[in-house]
Amino acid sequence: MVGFILATLSCAIAFGGSLTGTVKDDVSGQPLVNAKVAIFAATGSAIAESLTDGNGRFSTSDLPNREYRFVVSKTYYRSVEGHISADEGTAVLIRMLPYGTISGAVSGVSAGVVVAVPISAPLTARPASASWSASSTINEGHYKLVGLPPGRYVIGLWNPQLEEGGRLQGLFLYPDSAQPREFAVDGGEEYENINFLPIAPEAYAISGSVEGSDDYATISAVPVALPSFAVGAVMVQRDGSFRMARLAAGAYDILAISGGRASAPKYGKSRVLLDHNIDNLDIHLAPGRVVKVTLNRNGPLTHPWKCDGPVELAMVSSERWPTSSDRVIGGVNIAATVDHLAPRSLTA
Numbered sequence: 001m002v003g004f005i006l007a008t009l010s011c012a013i014a015f016g017g018s019l020t021g022t023v024k025d026d027v028s029g030q031p032l033v034n035a036k037v038a039i040f041a042a043t044g045s046a047i048a049e050s051l052t053d054g055n056g057r058f059s060t061s062d063l064p065n066r067e068y069r070f071v072v073s074k075t076y077y078r079s080v081e082g083h084i085s086a087d088e089g090t091a092v093l094i095r096m097l098p099y100g101t102i103s104g105a106v107s108g109v110s111a112g113v114v115v116a117v118p119i120s121a122p123l124t125a126r127p128a129s130a131s132w133s134a135s136s137t138i139n140e141g142h143y144k145l146v147g148l149p150p151g152r153y154v155i156g157l158w159n160p161q162l163e164e165g166g167r168l169q170g171l172f173l174y175p176d177s178a179q180p181r182e183f184a185v186d187g188g189e190e191y192e193n194i195n196f197l198p199i200a201p202e203a204y205a206i207s208g209s210v211e212g213s214d215d216y217a218t219i220s221a222v223p224v225a226l227p228s229f230a231v232g233a234v235m236v237q238r239d240g241s242f243r244m245a246r247l248a249a250g251a252y253d254i255l256a257i258s259g260g261r262a263s264a265p266k267y268g269k270s271r272v273l274l275d276h277n278i279d280n281l282d283i284h285l286a287p288g289r290v291v292k293v294t295l296n297r298n299g300p301l302t303h304p305w306k307c308d309g310p311v312e313l314a315m316v317s318s319e320r321w322p323t324s325s326d327r328v329i330g331g332v333n334i335a336a337t338v339d340h341l342a343p344r345s346l347t348a
Contacts, residue, residue, distance in 0.1 A: 017086030018061040023052050023072055026095035027188035031056025035074040035096065042067065060086075072096065076147045078187070100185035102155060103144035104194035112157055114143040114196075119152045119182060119229060150187055154180045154229065157196055172196075172248050179225050179250075204274050207243040208281030210236045210256050212266055217258035219244070219283070224251040224271070249275050256283045264288070 023035040037058045039048040047068065048060045063086040071081040077096040084092065102116060116134045133153065136143040145155065156173045173180035174196060183191055210217050217236035221244055222229065236242045236256070251273050259265030266285035272278055 017063040017065040018059065019063065019068070019070070019084065019086050019092070020059040021057070021092035021094060023056045023058065023074075023094045023096060025077075025188075026097045032074055032077070032096060035072055035077075038071045038073075039063070040069045040071070042069070078149070097187040099146070100148040100150075100183075100187070100189040100191070101144060101146045102148065102153075102183060102191040102194055103142070104192065104196065105142050106138050106157060106196040107141065109138065109157065109196075112138050114138065114145065114155060115158055116145045116148055116153045116155050116183075117229065119154060119226070148185045150185050153183045153185065154226065155183065155194070156180075156231075173223075173226075173231065176248060176250065180223065203246045203248065204277050205243060205245040206247065206254065206272065206274065206278045206281055207241070208279070208283065209240045210242060210258070210268065210283050210285060211240060212268070212285035213240060213258035214263040214266070215259050217256055217285070219254060219256045221247055221252045221254055224253060227253070230255075247274055254281065254283065256285060258285055 019039065021037075023032045023037070024030060025032055031052070031054075033052055033054055033056060035052045035056070035058075037050050037052065037060070038046065039060055041047050047063070050058045050060055052058045065085070065087055067083055067085045069081065069083050071079060072094050073079040074096060076099045078099065080094055080096055106112070106114065114136050118133050133151070134145040134148055136145050154173055158172075174194065175181060183189075206221070210219065213236065217240075218233060219236055219242050220230040220233040223231060232244050232247055234242055234244050236258075251271065254270045254272060256268040257265055264287060266287055268283040268285040270281060270283050272281065
């Protein structure tokens, strides 16, 4: 579902054009109060602005008879825009798609934040640190995440007291980090009673060393069940040692990468089952892959492809490495060599 104009009735006259209408929730059908209706001229300049009343109605009068662009917006709803002609008697019914909500209770924690994190498809996975789409401070044992745009999410409990060294750790996913639940939001979904049970999860630490680094290195923990999402990331110390704490039980891929402007990146990986503290985990770094690509000007007869000029070639890692592993090569004509790519799956 998307927001749209449901109906338009018009009666053209020469002068004294007006726009009137009603704004409703596309899911419940209820009128929306205080939705902002902005009218713009074809040049883009603002002409009029009004708010819907208690019945979801708005009205704008004394407009020249011509076509206008309108934008209807309201907090926690997807904006609706379109074009309409201002004639006497013009009335519109506009339906707005509400964003989703997730709410519930949290037991056993006196302070903290519940966050909703979008699940990026592996092919668009970028840095390990995720940005929240919504967050809610725990208030008297309850939380409510609002304004979630369409997408897929996991939610987690983040207690700021669990941070160590300025790096996010201690993010416990719902119902557990080993097998987090995905929440699909298409528009207007209200997930209720999503309760975090008494929080007494066993929190474990992983420590060890990274070998083969020529530059600074970063290490992250990625749940095997959610390969495009990282629940923790820390910097490796100058002596190669690292420690990640406050990790919930589960299976993780521990991914390490080093390199920067001064050196080519190197990669390392180890899979662990975390049901106890792990010490002395050694991760060896190795150079990234080198891929040679030849671009054919004439493909198979069933799928002819011609390239009359330079093209850009993008190589994207299908795993969540703690850095962006994308490579875009410009000006490719016939063949190219792409190096320093993260290991494992790639898509061109």
